Amino acid sequence: MLEYIISKYNFWVYIILLLIGLYAMLGKKNLVKKLIGMNIFQSAVILFYVSIGVKKGGATVPIFMGDAHAAHGHGQAIIDVASYINPLPHVLMLTAIVVSIATTGVALAVLILIFRRYKTLELDEIIKIRKDTGV
């Protein structure tokens, strides 16, 4: 059992982080907290993707080692697939990180708009103000 848990520990970590993020997004009353949760949530997904790319057994970072020009000249025979980590998830996650930070940026701008209007960032207070003023 322990073996089983340890053998997939990064998956467990990603699940825990995802749930922490999700909880903060749904359950926290402070809007900034929600955004912090959103960041955690998104980085959990990124962690999951990065974990997909991992190869055990001596694989290294996906940057070609050795003489690039020589390899370029002699074809691909020397490149061993097993010795490099799968680069595709990394590519995807570069995009995802940028997307996540862009979302955060937009969300923070909206947050400032909300603060200008309601002078508070607590969900329950905002809802109360909305109810009172009919806005």
Added chain:
Amino acid sequence: MMSHILLQIVVVPAIASLVILLTRQQIGKNAGWLAGCSLLYSTGLLLLACIRVYHGEIIVENYPFVSSAITFDLLGDGLSLPIALIINMLCAALAFYAMHYVEHRIEAIYGDVDERTWRNHYTRFYIMFLGFPLGFMGVCLVTNLIAMYFFLELLPIPLYFIMAMFGYVDRVKVAMICLLWAITGASFFILAALMTYSQIGSFHISDLSALAGNPMAFWIILFFLVALLVKMAIVPFQVWMPQVHAEHPTCIAGLLAVYANVAAYVIVRILVFPLLDDFKVFSMPLLILGLATMVYGSLLTMAQTDVKRFAACSTISQLAYSLLGIAALTITSLEGGMFFFLSHIMGKTILFSTAGILVYTTGIRDMRQMGGLASKMPITTALWIMGAMMLSGFPPMSSFPAEWLLFTGVFHTGIEMMPGGLIIAILAATAITLTVAYTFRSAKIIFFGKMNPDIELHAHGEIKDPPAMMLIPLLFIAGVSITLGLFPKIILTLFHNVIGTLPLP
């Protein structure tokens, strides 16, 4: 002119409506003439078509709509054409009748408005009004369930707008009620149509017979019946009818009766013809419902004092006659039922329109405040009495042979279904006396007896017969009714060509 005759009949009102819409500022008050004349033209076409059918021809016109399942085929046979003819004639007559009436309503509702707005109101009535003949002709002539649904669904829309724009006190609310009931009915209709399609893969009425014996047939017929009984305001679906009839402008009152009653034709067309055997199960329940509606409607009518509501409640009981005729399922009763349907709508048009004239001239709606009008308004009185005779089935009106045939059939069935059937038949026949009672009682109250001295106060002017433009169409209808009453063979031959083919006693 003779080619695409049925298509012309359906399309002419639509074109006239469009022309009025586009030229409403120029055409102004002449919109009534345009509408009336276009309807006269299509009535003429229908007459021609009827003559052709009378000589044994069946007119079929095929128009492919965008897909193969939904077509726009039109069928003119001995059943559809006479009904279409009478309805169209009524529409034409009412178009002329309405010309003065709408002026009066606009003045009453909107007060003094400037010329442009006035023309807008006035033409709007005719734009909407022409939706009725379009819808009725469509319902009568099409042979495809979806096309029929389209026309059935089309009808409540002009009804809604006319009622909401030109009706009486509660008009907007009542218009909404009417629309809701219409949509409810239409929902059942489309449901049944789609169930049919899922069973037989076709929307054609002629293919409906493939449904015979199908286990789903019961449900399909039931849904169709619910849809159509809602339209016909048969107990227990009658709640909308008295309110609606009380508030609408009387110039479309006759059409409202048609609107409700055309469902009887649809029952014959889509249920009795193709699915006779499966329909027989419903015969008895429908007889009972019909009887209940008759009695309920008559008693309700007796209690009315409002002259418009009075006519409205009588519609409920009259509608049930047609249903009774259909439910009895004999050749004579079916023919009688259809014939009574025509007689009733003519009688109702006259009666309602006369009520409209009364409201128009006297400005009051309560019968008890009227009285002794006969001396001032002789022609109106005559019209009212003729209307009353038409509803009660006195000779020489067309409803006399109609009721005769109807009850011959009903008694035939009644005797076969002893004892329940016979009781129903006898009760139904007795219910006629109720009709006689309430129609003539009203005539007495309104036109005879002592005149109310205050009545001149409400009136817009001197109390006298209205302009000829309002009377002539009604007199014409009365004339048609008397002709058909004296020579019922004309229309019965047409009916018999079609209905006679059914394997019924």
Added chain:
Amino acid sequence: MIWQLDIILCIFVVICAIAAITVKDLLAAVIILGAYSFFMCILWTEMGAVDVAFTEASVGAGVGTVLFIAAVNKTKRRSKD
């Protein structure tokens, strides 16, 4: 890669995440979020995703924290939960 180190990093990450959403001072929470991102970077480097780690370090931990601080600065620092 060394799995013991990985696990320690993972624990740090989780602790930072929990701290970030529980601290009531928003500025502190944001700083902890920056630390969280930083630990995440190390974790990813450990897993061989150097490019991702660099981007996260610059964009996530850097720009993100700056944006958050700017926003918190413009609004309220205290949170009720």
Added chain:
Amino acid sequence: MATHFAALVIIIPLIAALFVPIIGWWKKGLCYPLVVAVLIVPLISSLGILNRVIESGPFSYYLGGWAPPWGIEYAIDYLNAFVLVIISAISLIVSIYSKKSVEKEMPEKVVPFYSLFLLLVTGLLGIVVTGDLFNVFVFLEIAALSCYALMAIGRDGAPFATFRYIIMGTIGASFYLLGVGYLYIITGSLNMLDVAQRLPEFYHSRVVLTAGVFMIVGIGLKMALYPLHAWAPNAYADAPSTVSGLVAPLMTKVAAYMMIRIMFTVFKPVFFVEIIPVTTILTWMAAVSIIVGSIYAIAQTDLKKMLSYSIVAQIGYIALGIGLANRSGLTGAVLHILNEAFTKGCVFLVAGAIVYKMGSCNINDFKDLYRKMPFTMSAFLIGAFSMVGIPPTCGFFSKIYLIMGAINAEKWIFVAVLLFSSILNVIYFFRVIKIAAFDEVIPDYSRTTPYITYRLDEVPLSMLIPILIMAAGILVCGIFSPEIINTVIQHIIPASF
């Protein structure tokens, strides 16, 4: 040329979005004509694409020349081409409409507005055109981010509504991304067709099941399906008129497109029908959506909010059609996407026009609107007819296909729901019509006030014409719907139905 249309659809608006700030910095007034001119390109391109698909069947376009599954592929089939045409047509119409409304609502923000407008269109088109699961996510985020920003500048409650939308939208998008990750871990591919081909052998794996559930929930959030709808009504209602005119008809429908794509292309229908009963759950959610959405719509006094709840109800129709998973149902769903795009576009543009003229859209203030704005309100009437399903509007045809689907599936409860919803639709749409057309006319005929005049007070032509085009679109789509079904939609239905 037709091959490159697939790329042009995205590239032209994207590049134009970059140029708008530059040109706007030079001369503000040029933004509007530029945007309108630019949006003609996607329309022509997508019509070209549709034409090519109809003539010679589906084709694909390799971006950068890399063959799939290594590069990104734009796989165009009937569904893509169809939805592309809808999106580009609606966005062009709305862009024409935008002029006056934007000038009035945010005169100082015209330049970034139009830039984001184009980005939003790009995002929506991108989601539809691409054949790569991850690429969908990227475009989804472009569309979502521009949507957030555009919505947040709306009327009073907008920022808060937008914030909720951001939270829910991000959860939705991340769930989708998670689903893609699960599919990737099991198939090793991101190309939709490649995944579809490699997936069936893993259908009983828990990973695929989780992936399916996450993707459907994510898309369901974006679709605003009950019970995931809570964010939608406020966000749509509070957005600026032009934005709700663009987003309301398209955003949820693009999500519906994604759902069809995931359920019937990436997965085979058998997966969601038999292996996990998502379709059954979906139909129930849809049914509740229809009823609850309609009832909430009845309770609203604000026109835009009413229409927003009506979106929740209408999206239920589409979801129901998808969930029924048979030929008629799916035909109805796809046709309803078209219908909804035009109908909701029409009614939201009308709402925008009313806001433009009256400053608010409280239904109780609508008295006599029919006399002041006859054309606008006639368009609204046509929209209402389509919502209720009165022939010959498009709504009628999509509804009969949906009902037929439910009948064929022998799910009578859904038949009842569909029919009942028509009545609810009548109630809330005709309430508006009633107030606008008939109220405030004094209902007694002894009135003596002389001379009431009604001045015509229509919106400017640049707003009126798009509204009328939309209304005409409803009718045209209705009348030609059998044609549309024969040439396009019937090819969309999976072969197993």
Added chain:
Amino acid sequence: MKVIAILIIVLTGGLLIYGVEEMPDWGDPNSPASSHVSPKYIQEALEKTATPNMVTAVLGDYRGYDTMGETAVIFTAGIGCILMLRKKRKGEGD
């Protein structure tokens, strides 16, 4: 609110844990993710794109359109912030 949140995370967490169980072993070089598409990148990237960093090669070339989308996302966020945060002139206030 909190109850719903906890309910949702329990459901999500349950589903995730349910899914993890049948995942390919972590870091298995023969898992589909590592054996279907990506080997070609590793083998060909250098030759076809002359970039030693495979991530860059894939990012800039094979999946260049993702990157274009990514740029567009940043641009969108920037323009969006400008749109939202630019103050109204002439003291119109909020």
